[in-house]
Amino acid sequence: MxxxxxxxxxxxxxxxxxxxxxxxxxxxxxxxxxxxxxxxxxxxxxxxxxxxxFTGKAAIMTAVATQGFEELAQLLRTARSAARDAGGVRAALAAVARAYTDFAQERPALYDAMFTHAVELRFADPEGPDVLRAGFGELLQAVEPLAGGDDPGVLTETFWAGLHGLATLERSGRLPGSLHDRRLELLVGRFAPADG
Amino acid sequence: MxxxxxxxxxxxxxxxxxxxxxxxxxxxxxxxxxxxxxxxxxxxxxxxxxxxxFTGKAAIMTAVATQGFEELAQLLRTARSAARDAGGVRAALAAVARAYTDFAQERPALYDAMFTHAVELRFADPEGPDVLRAGFGELLQAVEPLAGGDDPGVLTETFWAGLHGLATLERSGRLPGSLHDRRLELLVGRFAPADG
DNA sequence: ACAGGATTCCTAGCGGTGCTAGCATGTGAG
DNA sequence: CTCACATGCTAGCACCGCTAGGAATCCTGT
Missing domain, CATH: 1.10.10 (Arc Repressor Mutant, subunit A)
Structure with a gap:
């Protein structure tokens, strides 16, 4: 024993x-x-x-992706709480957006495993692993104060799509990375119109 | 002879x-x-x-992708001109956004060849093939009237990233497709605030 | 009309992939 | 001490993208 x-x-x-x-x-x-x-x-x-x-190579990639989700969630939480103390809701949104795209750029293989391979992870399922929803929850908390009359969940999904689009298009060379900061600023500006 | x-x-x-x-x-x-x-x-x-x-399988995929770019550009042009006659700038933006995501959903393999494989096509290069810039040009013309003080090109890139993110995340099951219309409406609304 | 040269196309094979069957070897229990 | 079981290996399957080398075909110059 x-x-x-x-x-x-x-x-x-x-x-x-x-x-x-x-x-x-x-x-x-x-x-x-x-x-x-x-x-x-x-x-x-x-x-x-x-x-x-593991059942196969895909399962190994899924395990790596799961680590990625944990780390991304942690990064987003850190960024959001730091910015919330320092600035307003707009600063918090900008901070998580920055943290998200930084993560994608600095850990491209991890990001690939999470979002372009390893589809076996069930995303939309409420019964799915917590780790998949933790990162989304951070985004949600950053977007929620800015939702106005719109559904916060759907709005967060839309904002997330913007971040994901920037990350993937820039990574593959479809968009030149040199203008990343300006694009990010524009995206955040469209979801957080005014204040600081 | x-x-x-x-x-x-x-x-x-x-x-x-x-x-x-x-x-x-x-x-x-x-x-x-x-x-x-x-x-x-x-x-x-x-x-x-x-x-x-062809030099290899990748070149064949590139040829297929090129067809896709031509067809997408044509679809966007048709959608934009039709909506421009009927409605205002917001309707035109909504129309191209709808046409773009419809294309991605209805021709997923073509969209994959264009945007997730076949990186040999040079995107940001001004010397690159016209076909790569035609579709972007249609988006640009739809976004431009709504740019305000922002750079139209960079703003269009950001809007494109939103569309691309929605298309890829929904296609892979990361976002449930059932809410696609609401997300698209929110995205368009963030780039075209008011009028019709 | 015909020989010769170039072109076209196929068979066969290389090194690689993810994955698995079947056999040793080593371990722990009776 | 024996024996069953678990463990990890070698070897191999079917497939991948891609290519060398030879056979067959077509065109050309005499």
């Missing part, structure tokens, strides 16, 4: 190493470089070991 | 068939189903024939 817990612990550590290695590899060389063979070599085990932890 | 032109014509027809087949296959079963073997079988030639027309 005592040895049983040790093996469980070692197994959990190995699983954590798989996810961490996949993430590091993706952030360093992109998801195309994350192959099951390469990943197995990095953790110094054979390929089939991966499949004793 | 006469036979030479015939062979050129036949070759052009075959190239067109490759692009058309790739597009049909992608629209029917997604881009994952478009393999070079499958594509070669559909056009009843061997695999290497594809490489005598």
């Amino acid at each position: 005592a040895t049983g817990t040790r093996r469980e612990r070692e197994r959990a550590q190995r699983e954590e190493m798989i996810v961490r290695t996949a993430r590091e590899l993706a952030e360093a060389e992109g998801w195309d470089a994350v192959t099951t063979r390469r990943l197995a070599a990095e953790i110094e085990y054979s390929q089939p070991v991966l499949y004793s932890h | 006469a036979t030479g032109t015939r062979r050129e014509r036949e070759r052009a027809q075959r190239e067109e068939m490759i692009v058309r087949t790739a597009r049909e296959l992608a629209e029917a079963e997604g881009w994952d189903a478009v393999t070079t073997r499958r594509l070669a079988a559909e056009i009843e030639y061997s695999q290497p024939v594809l490489y005598s027309h």
Whole structure:
């Protein structure tokens, strides 16, 4: 029994190493470089070991994406609370918007795993994992004071779409990144008309 | 010489068939189903024939994407001119926004080729193909009257990002499609505040 | 009309992918 | 100490994008 817990612990550590290695590899060389063979070599085990932890490569990417959602939510919370103390509702919205696009730009592989791959995560489902809704909740709290007569949830979704569009179009080179700040300012301005 | 032109014509027809087949296959079963073997079988030639027309699969996807840009530009032009005659600048913006997201929803494979794959097309380059700027030009003309003191180009980019974000997040299931109309209305409302 | 050269197109294969069957090896219980 | 079980390996499957090399076909110059 005592040895049983040790093996469980070692197994959990190995699983954590798989996810961490996949993430590091993706952030360093992109998801195309994350192959099951390469990943197995990095953790110094054979390929089939991966499949004793995850159902497949997609599940590994989902695990990485889940980490991303946790970190993004944390970043948004920090940004919003800091700006709320310093400025008004507009500053809070600008702060979360900035934090969001910074996250997307600085961790592109993580953002890809969260929002362009790994569709198996259920988003709109109220029964879905909390981690998926935490980040949205931060956006919601920043948008809500500015909703006026509009539905805060739907308005937040729309604002989020704006951020996501900026992040993806700039990342892929469809929009030149040099004007990012101005676009962000315009987007925030359209959702938070006046004050500070 | 006469036979030479015939062979050129036949070759052009075959190239067109490759692009058309790739597009049909992608629209029917997604881009994952478009393999070079499958594509070669559909056009009843061997695999290497594809490489005598295109440098690789990515080039074929780029050709499909180019068709998509032409069609999207045409749709936006039609929508804008129709709405401009009937309503005001707000109606024109709403019309192009509707046309854009309809296109993305009805031709997801085409939209993917244009905006999530095929990065070899140069977007921000002023020397780039006209077809890439035609669609943006339609958006620009719809946004421009509403710019106020803001830069119309940057504002259009921001509005485009909103449309792109809605299209991609709804398509991947990150946002439930049932609320699409309300989101679109909110987005348009934030860029075209009042009048009709 | 016909030989020769260029062009066209196919078969076969390379190195890679995600994934899995089947067999050793090592572990813990009776 | 034996034996069943769990663990992790080797080897391989079917598929991917892509290409080398040879056969067949077509056009041209004499």
